[in-house]
Amino acid sequence: MLIGGLIYRRCLSAKIADCRRTSGIVVDNVLKPGGGFDSNWVYHPVVEYLAGKERFIVMGTVGYGRGKEMGSSSDVIYSPTNPQYAFIAEDYYFAPNMLLALGGTFLIFGSVLAVVLMK
Numbered sequence: 001m002l003i004g005g006l007i008y009r010r011c012l013s014a015k016i017a018d019c020r021r022t023s024g025i026v027v028d029n030v031l032k033p034g035g036g037f038d039s040n041w042v043y044h045p046v047v048e049y050l051a052g053k054e055r056f057i058v059m060g061t062v063g064y065g066r067g068k069e070m071g072s073s074s075d076v077i078y079s080p081t082n083p084q085y086a087f088i089a090e091d092y093y094f095a096p097n098m099l100l101a102l103g104g105t106f107l108i109f110g111s112v113l114a115v116v117l118m119k
Contacts, residue, residue, distance in 0.1 A: 002103025009096035016077055021089065024049030024076040029067030030059060043067035049076040051083035062091040 024047035034040045042063025049056055058076060068074070078086035 001099050002107055005096045005099030005103050008099060009093065012092065012096060016092070018080070019077050020051075020080050021075055021077050022049050022051065023073050024058070024088075026068045026070055026072045026074055027057065028070070031067075032063065034063060040065075045074065045088065047074045047076055047088055049078065049086065051078055051080075051086075054083065056083055056086060058086040058088060060088045060091050062088075062094050 026045050027048045028046035029043040030046060031041050032044055034042050043066060044063050045060040045068040047058050047060070049058065056078070058078075075089035076086050077089050077092060078084075
């Protein structure tokens with residue numbers, strides 16, 4: 001899992017090598033169904049960002065139990081050739097970061113377990 005997370009994160013970083021990063025402001029939170037087996041409703045932040053002299057908005061793909069605070073800052077990654085192609089940075093790296101966290105947890109837990117069993 002740890003190696004998979006590193007590879008996945010590297011692939012995602014390569015995909016956005018030509019993209020730019022800017023800071024946006026949370027202007028709204030949209031309530032949507034969780035999807036899949038999740039019957040709960042979740043909030044998706046709507047972020048307004050400036051690309052050049054134009055303003056754009058992007059909706060987050062990862063839902064949260066509570067809406068993000070209105071007016072708070074959120075990093076946005078966008079394509080300079082097509083500024084409407086954008087996503088919230090923390091949503092973009094959510095899956096590989098989860099793999100890295102789980103892989104790291106298993107590595108530490110497995111190492112501690114191995115040391116305890118060796119005694």
